[in-house]
Amino acid sequence: VRKPIERLAASSFVELARQKLSPVVVAVLDSGVNAKHPALSGRVRSQWVVEDTPRGPRVRRLRRLADNDVSGHGTCVAGMVAQTAPNAEIVDVRVLDVHALGSARTLLAGFRWAVLHGVRVVNLSLACKAEYAAELHDICEMAYERNALVVAARRNMPLVDDGFPAQLSSCVSVDAGRFGTNHEVAYAPRGRIEFVGNGVDVTTPSAKGGTQVCTGTSFATPQVAGLCALLAGARPDLRPFEVKTLLKRMGRDAAPPPK
Amino acid sequence: MDDIAGRVLGHLGLALKSDESRVLRLLLDIALETLPAAEASLLVAAPGGRELVFAMTQGGAKANRKLIGQRVPLGSGITGLAAVSREVQAGVPTFTPSKKGAVKRAGKAPSAVIAAPMLVDDELVGVLTAVRFPPSGTFQTRELRVFGQFAAVAAVVVEQRRAIRGLEVLGGAKPLAAVTEREAAEQELATVVAELVAKSGGRTDRVVRALKAFGQAFE
Numbered sequence: 001v002r003k004p005i006e007r008l009a010a011s012s013f014v015e016l017a018r019q020k021l022s023p024v025v026v027a028v029l030d031s032g033v034n035a036k037h038p039a040l041s042g043r044v045r046s047q048w049v050v051e052d053t054p055r056g057p058r059v060r061r062l063r064r065l066a067d068n069d070v071s072g073h074g075t076c077v078a079g080m081v082a083q084t085a086p087n088a089e090i091v092d093v094r095v096l097d098v099h100a101l102g103s104a105r106t107l108l109a110g111f112r113w114a115v116l117h118g119v120r121v122v123n124l125s126l127a128c129k130a131e132y133a134a135e136l137h138d139i140c141e142m143a144y145e146r147n148a149l150v151v152a153a154r155r156n157m158p159l160v161d162d163g164f165p166a167q168l169s170s171c172v173s174v175d176a177g178r179f180g181t182n183h184e185v186a187y188a189p190r191g192r193i194e195f196v197g198n199g200v201d202v203t204t205p206s207a208k209g210g211t212q213v214c215t216g217t218s219f220a221t222p223q224v225a226g227l228c229a230l231l232a233g234a235r236p237d238l239r240p241f242e243v244k245t246l247l248k249r250m251g252r253d254a255a256p257p258p259k
Numbered sequence: 260m261d262d263i264a265g266r267v268l269g270h271l272g273l274a275l276k277s278d279e280s281r282v283l284r285l286l287l288d289i290a291l292e293t294l295p296a297a298e299a300s301l302l303v304a305a306p307g308g309r310e311l312v313f314a315m316t317q318g319g320a321k322a323n324r325k326l327i328g329q330r331v332p333l334g335s336g337i338t339g340l341a342a343v344s345r346e347v348q349a350g351v352p353t354f355t356p357s358k359k360g361a362v363k364r365a366g367k368a369p370s371a372v373i374a375a376p377m378l379v380d381d382e383l384v385g386v387l388t389a390v391r392f393p394p395s396g397t398f399q400t401r402e403l404r405v406f407g408q409f410a411a412v413a414a415v416v417v418e419q420r421r422a423i424r425g426l427e428v429l430g431g432a433k434p435l436a437a438v439t440e441r442e443a444a445e446q447e448l449a450t451v452v453a454e455l456v457a458k459s460g461g462r463t464d465r466v467v468r469a470l471k472a473f474g475q476a477f478e
Contacts, residue, residue, distance in 0.1 A: 031334070031343070070334060071333075071334035071335075071339070071340055071343050071344075072334070072340060073340055073343070073344060096343070099309060099333065099334075100333055100334030100339075100343045101308070101333070101343070126344065126346075127346070155346065156346045156347040156348070156400075156403045156404070156407060157346060157347045157375065157403070157404060157407030157408070157410075157411070158404070159407065159408065159411055175400075176400050177400065178399070178400075199400070200397075200399060200400060201351075201397050206353055208353070210353070212350060212351065212353045213350050213351035213397065214348075214349070214350040214351075215349040215350055215397060215398060215399070215400070215403065216346070216347070216348060216349060216400075216403060218344070218346070218348075
């Protein structure tokens with residue numbers, strides 16, 4: 001008999017992070033990760049690069065752990081996951097080329113690849129335009145069916161839309177707020193973006209070594225991805241909607257947006 | 260310095276003394292007032308798309324004009340990251356040990372940096388940046404959104420210049436009448452500023468103050 005989801009052996013994320021949890025694979029689709037950074041030592045499971053070739057995108061594995069970050073963004077993102085969830089095993093999927101330029105084609109290929117390869121949590125600290133919504137929707141549905149959680153960032157600058165796939169209801173969508181801790185989350189009862197993570201003045205590993213202070217939904221998203229990894233580590237049988245339910249239950253209500 | 264700035268702005272299809280360049284400068288001023296921040300800059304995406312080049316600086320010391328013409332690789336620092344990610348980025352600047360010494364000798368190091376991409380359709384045409392110095396704190400989520408809106412307005416200015424250029428080409432060598440061009444610019448600007456006010460999230464007093472300054476500058 002399956003235990004009810006309420007019967008987690010912890011009432012808070014802080015408590016949960018202190019427990020022995022099952023390892024959870026978190027894919028970071030970004031600019032790459034500096035796996036040699038001390039803060040990520042032993043935390044990066046594998047590294048991959050999505051290359052745009054004339055025959056279509058190709059996913060290539062790096063033979064040994066390396067500094068795979070072409071812009072510094074991905075290392076900060078992976079650092080947030082690692083800080084939040086001690087049980088997270090990071091799979092670095094670089095979707096930008098060596099000039100730090102990317103295309104929707106490589107992103108979609110990397111996203112599909114991650115879902116098809118059994119990743120439990122996919123972190124997308126990026127937002128695509130609405131023209132890719134249909135393709136992203138298909139991959140998110142596939143992720144849902146395979147019990148993979150897609151955690152996606154709201155645009156920092158939501159002029160036209162909140163960004164895709166964050167706008168899709170099959171995702172855990174994240175906005176940025178200030179909590180001062182990585183073990184809190186807020187639920188937003190209205191709007192398309194359901195959760196607010198810790199993304200203001202957060203200290204993350206810098207790709208060049210040391211740490212740096214950043215602000216934005218890019219950093220709130222991996223924090224929430226880390227919380228999802230904690231929940232999935234405590235109860236590997238949780239379905240995506242159950243993880244969302246627990247995030248809401250264990251979080252607080254987000255402050256209403258200013259009028 | 261004006262020669263360099265003129266050449267860099269030329270990548271956007273703007274002349275140094277044009278109305279559009281003045282509007283961009285005023286936008287930087289309003290952004291400084293609205294955030295608030297100490298200094299703001301406009302960087303232009305260089306042809307080839309691998310670098311950004313400083314084209315304008317507002318606020319701060321005159322020494323900042325030395326930045327004009329300096330290049331920033333895409334993906335480097337918070338400004339380069341905004342260009343690559345096409346998203347507003349903010350944080351505390353980090354310096355390598357060698358640069359840290361130079362920054363210390365030159366005076367105060369910024370306590371916070373914000374950068375927002377200027378996009379025309381899918382094309383990155385530039386980045387707006389602003390900095391704060393101690394004791395001012397870091398930029399918050401709301402400020403990221405407001406600054407992003409300034410970058411969107413700046414991009415509209417560039418887009419409009421391009422559209423006018425396109426119409427001029429279509430109509431032969433004959434340029435559009437200046438009055439029509441100005442009217443169109445004012446109409447467009449009024450729309451985007453109205454949107455800015457609507458989206459200021461309860462801080463309209465600052466936007467109003469900034470707009471008044473904008474009006475005085477025009478006089």
